[in-house]
Amino acid sequence: DGGITQSPKYLFRKEGQNVTLSCEQNLNHDAMYWYRQDPGQGLRLIYYSQIVNDFQKGDIAEGYSVSREKKESFPLTVTSAQKNPTAFYLCASSIGQGGTEAFFGQGTRLTVV
Amino acid sequence: AQSVTQLDSQVPVFEEAPVELRCNYSSSVSVYLFWYVQYPNQGLQLLLKYLSGSTLVKGINGFEAEFNKSQTSFHLRKPSVHISDTAEYFCAAVSGGYNKLIFGAGTRLAVHP
Numbered sequence: 001d002g003g004i005t006q007s008p009k010y011l012f013r014k015e016g017q018n019v020t021l022s023c024e025q026n027l028n029h030d031a032m033y034w035y036r037q038d039p040g041q042g043l044r045l046i047y048y049s050q051i052v053n054d055f056q057k058g059d060i061a062e063g064y065s066v067s068r069e070k071k072e073s074f075p076l077t078v079t080s081a082q083k084n085p086t087a088f089y090l091c092a093s094s095i096g097q098g099g100t101e102a103f104f105g106q107g108t109r110l111t112v113v
Numbered sequence: 114a115q116s117v118t119q120l121d122s123q124v125p126v127f128e129e130a131p132v133e134l135r136c137n138y139s140s141s142v143s144v145y146l147f148w149y150v151q152y153p154n155q156g157l158q159l160l161l162k163y164l165s166g167s168t169l170v171k172g173i174n175g176f177e178a179e180f181n182k183s184q185t186s187f188h189l190r191k192p193s194v195h196i197s198d199t200a201e202y203f204c205a206a207v208s209g210g211y212n213k214l215i216f217g218a219g220t221r222l223a224v225h226p
Contacts, residue, residue: 040122042203042218090156101147102214104156
């Protein structure tokens with residue numbers, strides 16, 4: 001079955017440690033996205049990529065980094081520079097042309113203690 | 114700035130009653146509009162989308178939405194809700210040529226018996 005896989009579903013890390021969230025898709029989509037979700041704030045765009053080896057900052061990129069070395073994969077690293085990393089993180093992909101919907105993974109809940 | 118505004122953060126309703134969830138978008142946003150539903154600790158699932166053509170769009174689970182260009186609105190409706198419709202609903206719009214999705218803050222629909 002085609003889809004987007006995020007792993008792990010739950011992740012715990014100590015403050016000051018970097019952590020990488022995985023996102024893989026087998027939909028042959030060109031575009032991929034990372035969103036952060038906090039209660040009452042909807043989804044905020046962290047980074048997006050329209051094509052392999054290219055990505056753009058979203059609205060809240062500070063403290064995060066990404067790579068897009070393969071079409072299928074778009075990992076997100078939450079660095080120690082991110083002041084408040086505890087959140088629900090959602091990865092999405094789309095064909096990449098204007099007007100097409102995004103397909104979402106099941107999310108990763110990151111808790112930093 | 115481009116934006117999507119969901120006018121109600123929470124909507125309580127009794128089972129089998131009609132419901133309307135309101136969404137307005139800024140006129141600078143490209144007129145590709147979407148409604149997504151999110152169940153607890155899950156990703157987002159597309160309910161319906163407006164790309165062009167008929168302003169009344171029908172989606173899954175009995176939901177429909179009407180695109181109103183003059184009022185820059187895209188309200189979601191269902192004539193009779195079920196307990197299983199309890200979830201968070203997000204309105205979204207495509208921005209510019211990068212297929213960048215902008216989300217509203219979400220509306221939590223609570224259906225009571």
